[in-house]
Amino acid sequence: MKEIRILSPQGMLGYGYPSSSFEEGLQASPDVIAVDAGSTDGGPHRLGLGMGGVSRYATKKDLQPLILAAKERNIPLIIGSAGGSGAGKRVDWLLDIVKEIAKEQGLRLKVAAIYADIDKQWLYQRWQEGKVDPVDSAPPLSAESIKETTALVAQMGVEPYLEALKEKPDIIIGGRTYDPVMSAALPILNGMDPGLAFHLGKILECGALAATPGTAKDGMLGILRDGHFLVQPLNPERKCTAQSVAAHTMYEKSHPYYLHGPGGMLDLSECRFEQVDERTVKVSGSRFIPSESYTVKVEGVKQDGFRTVLICGIRDPYLLQQLDEVLAQVQDEVRSYFDQTSFQLFFKVYGRDGVMGAWEPEREALGHEVGLVAEVVAGTQEMADSICAYTRSLLMHFDYKGRVSTAGNLALPFAPPEFSAGPVFSFSVYHAVTIDDPLSLFPVKYVELRGE
Amino acid sequence: MGQEIRQKEKKTLAELAAVIRSKNAGPFEITFDILFDNACYYRRVKESGVLTREHICQLYSARAEDVVCLEYFDQALGIKVTLRRHHPSGSAGERDTYGAQQHVPLLTIEIPDFFEQGT
Numbered sequence: 001m002k003e004i005r006i007l008s009p010q011g012m013l014g015y016g017y018p019s020s021s022f023e024e025g026l027q028a029s030p031d032v033i034a035v036d037a038g039s040t041d042g043g044p045h046r047l048g049l050g051m052g053g054v055s056r057y058a059t060k061k062d063l064q065p066l067i068l069a070a071k072e073r074n075i076p077l078i079i080g081s082a083g084g085s086g087a088g089k090r091v092d093w094l095l096d097i098v099k100e101i102a103k104e105q106g107l108r109l110k111v112a113a114i115y116a117d118i119d120k121q122w123l124y125q126r127w128q129e130g131k132v133d134p135v136d137s138a139p140p141l142s143a144e145s146i147k148e149t150t151a152l153v154a155q156m157g158v159e160p161y162l163e164a165l166k167e168k169p170d171i172i173i174g175g176r177t178y179d180p181v182m183s184a185a186l187p188i189l190n191g192m193d194p195g196l197a198f199h200l201g202k203i204l205e206c207g208a209l210a211a212t213p214g215t216a217k218d219g220m221l222g223i224l225r226d227g228h229f230l231v232q233p234l235n236p237e238r239k240c241t242a243q244s245v246a247a248h249t250m251y252e253k254s255h256p257y258y259l260h261g262p263g264g265m266l267d268l269s270e271c272r273f274e275q276v277d278e279r280t281v282k283v284s285g286s287r288f289i290p291s292e293s294y295t296v297k298v299e300g301v302k303q304d305g306f307r308t309v310l311i312c313g314i315r316d317p318y319l320l321q322q323l324d325e326v327l328a329q330v331q332d333e334v335r336s337y338f339d340q341t342s343f344q345l346f347f348k349v350y351g352r353d354g355v356m357g358a359w360e361p362e363r364e365a366l367g368h369e370v371g372l373v374a375e376v377v378a379g380t381q382e383m384a385d386s387i388c389a390y391t392r393s394l395l396m397h398f399d400y401k402g403r404v405s406t407a408g409n410l411a412l413p414f415a416p417p418e419f420s421a422g423p424v425f426s427f428s429v430y431h432a433v434t435i436d437d438p439l440s441l442f443p444v445k446y447v448e449l450r451g452e
Numbered sequence: 453m454g455q456e457i458r459q460k461e462k463k464t465l466a467e468l469a470a471v472i473r474s475k476n477a478g479p480f481e482i483t484f485d486i487l488f489d490n491a492c493y494y495r496r497v498k499e500s501g502v503l504t505r506e507h508i509c510q511l512y513s514a515r516a517e518d519v520v521c522l523e524y525f526d527q528a529l530g531i532k533v534t535l536r537r538h539h540p541s542g543s544a545g546e547r548d549t550y551g552a553q554q555h556v557p558l559l560t561i562e563i564p565d566f567f568e569q570g571t
Contacts, residue, residue, distance in 0.1 A: 041476045043542025043549045137480040137520060137536040246528035247471065247487045254477045256525035256532040273527055304544050346545040355553050358538065359512045377544040426543030427479040 003225045004187045005030045006200065009234075011207030011216025013037040013062055013079060014054025021208075021219050021234035026069055028221050033070050034182035036205045037094065038081025040427070041252075044301040047151045048425035052084035052093075060097050067101055070170060071109065077171045078161065078182045080205075086153050086176025088117045094173050095447065102451035109171060109449040112164035114442050116175030118152040118298055123433070131434040135297050136254055138430040145428045148302040152429060155297040157262030158194075159438035161185035167446060175442070176299065178261045179205040187224045198266050199286035200229045202259065203248055210248030211238040228284040230276060239279040246273040262297070263438060264290040293434045296441065300429030305343075306381040307421040308388035310374040312395075313411035318402050320366060323349065326400050334391050343378035343387055372410070377424050388418045461565035465503075465558055468493040474555040479541040481520060481534050482551035484558060488529040497531070498524050500563050508533055511557040 007030035010017040014037070038046075042053045052059075070077035083090025091113050102109050124146050126132050132141050153176040161181055164172050166189075174182070180201025187197040200222045203210045208218035211233035218238065223230040231240050249268055250256045257268040271285035314320060327347045334345055350371035353360035374391050378384040396410050403409075435441060466472060471487040486503075488494035497503065505519045512518075514535055521534035535554075542549045 040479055041541075041550055043546075044479070044540070045542065136478045138478075138540075241489075243470075243487070243489050243529055246525070247485065247530055250485050250487075250525060250528055250530050250532055252475050252477055252483065254481055254483060254534045255521050256523050256528065256530060271527065307544070344544050348547060355547055356556070357547050359514070359554060359557075361511055361513070361557050375545065424544050427540040430479055430540075 003223055004032070004190060004192065006183045006186070006204060006222040006224065007033045007219065008183060008204035008207055008222065009033065009035055009066060009219040010062065011036065011205070011209055012039070012054065014052070014058040015207075015217045016058065016062060017207070017218055018235060019065065022065060022069070024236075025219055025221055025234045026073070030075060030221065032076050032078060032183075032186045033066055034078045034201075034204065035066065036081060036179055036182060037079050038084045038086045038090075038176065040299060042084065044425035044427045045423070047085035047087060047153065047299065048301040048303060048423065050085070050087060050089045050151075052090065054084070056097065059094070060101065063097060064101050064105070067098065067107070067109070067171065068105065071107055076165065076169065076186065078174070078185060079172065080174040080177035080179070080182040082173050082175060085151075086116050086155075086174070087151060088115045088175060091115055091173055091175050098171060098173065099449055102449040105451060107449070107451045109451070110167075110169045111447045111449060112167060112169040112172045113445045113447060114156065114160045114164060114172065114174045115445070116153045116156055116177070116442055118154045118300075118441065120146060120149060120152060123152060123298060123300075123429070126433050133432050135430050135432050138427075141429060141431055145302070149300040149428045150303055152298060152300040154433070154441050155262065155299065156442045157181065157296065157438050158185050158188050160442040160444060162189050163439060164444050165189050169446065180261070183222060192224055192226075193288075195266065195286040195288035196224060196227075196229050196283070198261065198288055199249070199268060199271065199283065200224055200231070202266070203231055203245060206248065206251065208233045208235065208238055209251070210245050211240050212244040213238060214244065214248075228282050230280055230282050232280040236279075240281040242273040242275045242281050245281040245283065263294045264288055294436070294438050295432040295434050296438070298429055298431050298433050299427065301425040302428040304424045304426050305377045305379055306384045307424045308376045308381070308384040309419045309421050310388050310392050310417055311413060312372050312392075312417070313369060313413065314372055314409065315369045315411065316405050316409065317368070318404065319400060319409055320370065322400055323370070326398055330391060330394050330398060333394055334387060337390060338387055341378065341383060341387070343376060343383065345387065345391060346375040348373040348375065381420050381422070385418060385420055392417055462562045463565075465497065465561040465563060468497060468563060472555050472558050474551050474553065476541055476551045477534055480537055482537055482554055483521070484533040484535070484555055486531040486533075486558065491529060494529040496565070497563050502561060502563055503531065507561070508535070
């Protein structure tokens, strides 16, 4: 094939996009529409609770024009990391939305759903065999952390998508997926260079974020050819510059030009970015270097308890001057009152070091008021609520040295003042696992929808 | 007199760079991108030797082993610094799930002008 044109309508399904941009993209006769639908960035609760970062309403609103356009042109629509976390129940959640659209629009659709859920026992076995290594700065895995883990997915590479594409589905809904894959799959299926395909995918998966002005709420067109690719935003008010595209290559990765993915590494140290016209950039020299053994990244979360949050304000200058001592004393008194209970109590002082904590270099600077957040994490919601309420009443009437405002120390903006925030999760697994077969972990299910 | 001129020619990183941002790089790291749209400014920062691992450690009260990357990417006119997080993103006690507001100490790093170096 001489060239493949990839339309990325937006950086995240459910973020919205201008329909004029999407129309512009369709004018360019794309061979595939590719869109990302998930990430670990929003936090571990998405995988833990089986929830997404965008609503069903927004997902359906964004999805319908993509399905209609793809079907009309007989090109595949490829969606990766379905429903935020890419867990099986989120693949089914997205499949359900597709079913609804098919029914309402009277469409016949062949859908390939690819699952990425991982069995705990399987991970434990691989770990015992020494086939598990931390990714980036994750701590080493232990039998304990595997045992505590409540949800696990593996980030699939391009291979399951290549299998699914051979069956010529109208739509692929992928579970947890390496971000560049949705764009790279069709080119790689057609024998094009994987280095260029993955690099292009890395740029397209964020929508128009690599353009200037950049946003994930708009789209881009990628054209992959022999030896190079071109990228151009769909919205005439944006442009790609050599600098904006090069800069985006570095985005959200630990290293600027060595990017690890399933089965190998993208080496961008020698790639070139050239301005072709005012809005288009040409990229060449991206290389994919397959690794000796095939690894996939496995992501898992564990529940650390339940959270209750108190938000309040402090304006009294005498209290502000000795805030740290007061908070330390309150922390001690709460601990001694809830003697036998294991819990965590965090204070965040907004207006001082609320955002950066221990990284804050200007700890001494203090405004004339601060926002104080108390966060309690305990074994049950009831216990977290109890501890947070006790903390609030103690703080409210705490008798610090030199106090003149004896009616109360806190400005409470909400009644009731505490919020039960539900289960709290943390990432417990973020590890590369060596596998023999890149397909074996990711079963594909084909569904024929006959909308009437 | 010479001293006064030098003072004027120092610029902060925020004055020289087009983008200074921080972002998650997976749940266990936060990465900082310093990007330029002016090759001369990029070279000035790169050749100043001001931005070092030691400097980052000092700014963020970090340990040397927490700085997992400090690299220059010439084609992108970009500098990348990656720091290990204290705890995984989004867990109990979190302050910045996306790591999007941790870039601020970089803004005011002072970069001397070319000709001042070596004097």
